[in-house]
Amino acid sequence: MINVTPSKIQKPASLKGDPNFIQIIDVVKKFGSATAVDHVSLNVAKNEVFALLGSSGCGKSTLLRMMAGLETPTSGRIVIDGVDLASMPAYHRPVNMMFQSYALFPHMSVEANVAYGLKQEKTPKQEIKERVHAALELVQMQDYAKRAPHQLSGGQQQRVALARSLVKRPKLLLLDEPMSALDKKIRQKTQFELGNILYKVGVTCMMVTHDQEEAMTMADRIAVMSAGKIAQIGTPNDVYEFPNSRFSAEFIGSTNMFEGRLADDDSDLVLCDYLDLPLQTRHPNNLPKDAPLTLSIRPERIRLHFEKTDAESNCTAGVLEQIAYMGSYSLFYVRCPSGKMIEVNVSRQVLGQMERLPNYDDQVWLSWDLDSGVVLAK
Amino acid sequence: MKPNLTPLFLRWVPSGRTVAIAAPFLFLLLFFMIPFVVVMQISVVDSRLGVPPYTDLLEWTDGVLSLKFNFAHYVTVLTDSLYFDAYVGSLEVALITTVICLLIGYPAAYFIARSNPATRNILMMAVMLPFWTSYLVRVYAWIGILKDQGLLNNFLLWLHVIDEPLRLFHTNTAVYIGMVYSYLPYLILPLYAHLVRMDYTLLEAAHDLGARPWKAFVTITIPMSMRGIIAGSLLVFIPSVGEYVIPEILGGADTLMVGRLMWEDFFNNMDWPVASAATGIMVILLLFPIAVFQHMQAKSLEEQS
Numbered sequence: 001m002i003n004v005t006p007s008k009i010q011k012p013a014s015l016k017g018d019p020n021f022i023q024i025i026d027v028v029k030k031f032g033s034a035t036a037v038d039h040v041s042l043n044v045a046k047n048e049v050f051a052l053l054g055s056s057g058c059g060k061s062t063l064l065r066m067m068a069g070l071e072t073p074t075s076g077r078i079v080i081d082g083v084d085l086a087s088m089p090a091y092h093r094p095v096n097m098m099f100q101s102y103a104l105f106p107h108m109s110v111e112a113n114v115a116y117g118l119k120q121e122k123t124p125k126q127e128i129k130e131r132v133h134a135a136l137e138l139v140q141m142q143d144y145a146k147r148a149p150h151q152l153s154g155g156q157q158q159r160v161a162l163a164r165s166l167v168k169r170p171k172l173l174l175l176d177e178p179m180s181a182l183d184k185k186i187r188q189k190t191q192f193e194l195g196n197i198l199y200k201v202g203v204t205c206m207m208v209t210h211d212q213e214e215a216m217t218m219a220d221r222i223a224v225m226s227a228g229k230i231a232q233i234g235t236p237n238d239v240y241e242f243p244n245s246r247f248s249a250e251f252i253g254s255t256n257m258f259e260g261r262l263a264d265d266d267s268d269l270v271l272c273d274y275l276d277l278p279l280q281t282r283h284p285n286n287l288p289k290d291a292p293l294t295l296s297i298r299p300e301r302i303r304l305h306f307e308k309t310d311a312e313s314n315c316t317a318g319v320l321e322q323i324a325y326m327g328s329y330s331l332f333y334v335r336c337p338s339g340k341m342i343e344v345n346v347s348r349q350v351l352g353q354m355e356r357l358p359n360y361d362d363q364v365w366l367s368w369d370l371d372s373g374v375v376l377a378k
Numbered sequence: 379m380k381p382n383l384t385p386l387f388l389r390w391v392p393s394g395r396t397v398a399i400a401a402p403f404l405f406l407l408l409f410f411m412i413p414f415v416v417v418m419q420i421s422v423v424d425s426r427l428g429v430p431p432y433t434d435l436l437e438w439t440d441g442v443l444s445l446k447f448n449f450a451h452y453v454t455v456l457t458d459s460l461y462f463d464a465y466v467g468s469l470e471v472a473l474i475t476t477v478i479c480l481l482i483g484y485p486a487a488y489f490i491a492r493s494n495p496a497t498r499n500i501l502m503m504a505v506m507l508p509f510w511t512s513y514l515v516r517v518y519a520w521i522g523i524l525k526d527q528g529l530l531n532n533f534l535l536w537l538h539v540i541d542e543p544l545r546l547f548h549t550n551t552a553v554y555i556g557m558v559y560s561y562l563p564y565l566i567l568p569l570y571a572h573l574v575r576m577d578y579t580l581l582e583a584a585h586d587l588g589a590r591p592w593k594a595f596v597t598i599t600i601p602m603s604m605r606g607i608i609a610g611s612l613l614v615f616i617p618s619v620g621e622y623v624i625p626e627i628l629g630g631a632d633t634l635m636v637g638r639l640m641w642e643d644f645f646n647n648m649d650w651p652v653a654s655a656a657t658g659i660m661v662i663l664l665l666f667p668i669a670v671f672q673h674m675q676a677k678s679l680e681e682q683s
Contacts, residue, residue: 105598116597
């Protein structure tokens with residue numbers, strides 16, 4: 001479940017530099033007849049952490065590999081700091097990647113792994129030593145310099161891989177599913193640690209993930225991808241609170257969708273087939289009367305009562321059909337008279353303030369505020 | 379602890395696991411260890427005219443049981459320049475064969491391992507295809523190719539690359555061609571097995587860190603396939619040292635290898651003890667690289683666990 005993390009370290013806006021530091025311009029990648037990346041354009045600002053979020057096969061990894069030079073775009077341009085990378089092989093790009101499997105060289109010590117990239121540049125020995133040490137210190141692995149990768153835990157391997165990809169001071173750091181190889185337990189802690197390191201180093205970073213929580217914890221901005229295209233780009237808050245499409249709304253967090261049409265051009269009324277009462281929400285002004293639209297209301301925006309409210313809109317009756325106790329919150333699934341199932345998320349705190357705990361088959365009332373719904377483009 | 383309730387007589391019936399392990403060991407004991415001990419015994423007795431052409435190790439004369447070890451044959455073999463040259467010749471042929479096999483086999487194994495799975499299987503089939511024909515027949519076939527009026531010379535004459543036939547048959551060149559041809563699959567198979575399992579993300583990581591393709595190959599691919607290189611090289615080197623058939627069929631009179639010399643001592647000179655001593659020395663020469671290999675394998679297995 002998504003809980004928007006207020007504790008996220010937001011980089012001060014002043015730290016972010018040139019908004020066009022990285023430009024992906026109309027990039028297409030085809031494998032045979034299949035289009036993996038379909039006319040994608042986006043910019044990443046200097047020192048920004050940018051996440052490509054999507055389910056598997058949406059083209060996010062292919063896009064990342066094109067940034068690294070491990071795949072060649074079918075068409076389009078990739079520009080970093082004013083330099084077009086199109087014809088530059090992977091080994092010349094000022095880009096380093098942390099691989100999903102970490103890809104640590106098993107026949108080399110931790111130290112040699114981190115030094116590998118610097119050796120390719122013919123860096124003086126003394127400098128290599130100092131920079132390797134500094135990089136290992138940054139990820140708190142300085143005591144493991146002589147170990148072999150297989151002697152390290154998953155989390156430690158990840159830190160070595162991070163040190164290896166940062167030691168060359170790349171203009172762009174790529175993270176491919178950085179948390180996927182870790183246990184769920186240490187994942188959250190690692191997300192914050194990794195975020196802190198990126199913040200400390202001040203590196204521009206593009207990451208790929210299928211885990212929305214990971215993207216929201218670590219990224220300044222998120223691009224939601226679907227079928228090779230970008231569905232939405234925005235800050236985690238924007239993408240969660242103001243999804244622009246059914247896809248983003250459903251992909252990030254869970255939501256209740258209501259199909260309806262605009263009742264009146266001037267009012268905020270949206271008529272919905274499922275509910276007894278009209279839905280009222282703010283909607284874009286340019287919609288004509290009777291325009292079909294979809295309304296998304298997040299489960300945590302809906303209140304659950306035992307008594308009927310006297311509101312004239314944005315409420316409905318229903319029968320409590322399913323309860324899922326999740327600890328810090330509970331999920332209630334309420335069946336409306338029309339048959340529509342509505343998901344409601346009630347926090348532990350609110351639940352404690354109710355006169356009694358809701359039970360199966362209870363007759364309940366749901367209500368929500370005027371600004372809780374978001375009108376989605378078709 | 380649970381009491382063992384199996385009837386006593388049943389406890390002596392070996393389990394399937396024991397049988398599976400014991401069977402190859404029993405085979406090796408019967409057909410390798412015992413004959414080897416017999417050969418070693420012959421190497422320390424004297425030769426004589428008669429059947430068998432050597433004296434007994436244990437002798438019973440006048441109520442005295444005497445056990446006599448004669449190491450003179452070892453001294454003979456070690457000091458005889460003919461044997462010395464034959465050992466050097468064998469090691470040289472084996473070493474050069476191994477190096478040529480590596481130079482041809484490594485790129486072959488590498489590209490087979492990197493081709494797509496369907497092609498890969500066909501190519502590996504092609505590598506193993508020669509095993510379907512008798513080894514002896516295949517070596518004989520090379521005579522037809524290499525002799526003065528053979529396929530190769532006729533072809534080159536027809537192309538006007540050469541004016542007169544190349545002298546190949548009955549030369550060391552023919553021996554090397556035959557040896558490389560025969561042993562190449564033994565090098566490709568283990569190398570392929572290592573290369574096909576290699577994680578090619580490691581090469582991508584090397585490129586990403588600034589290594590050009592050749593540098594990545596030298597610093598990542600070769601070290602990662604080192605065990606395959608060693609295994610394949612030993613599979614070529616060890617049988618090459620004692621190779622008898624190929625130098626006998628394709629080599630000339632000057633191709634001096636220890637296998638041929640042993641044959642001569644066993645069957646032409648009827649000097650079984652000297653031939654046995656030569657065998658003993660060769661086994662020691664070969665045990666050394668095998669022991670080194672075993673040690674390295676045990677070490678790398680330890681590292682992996």
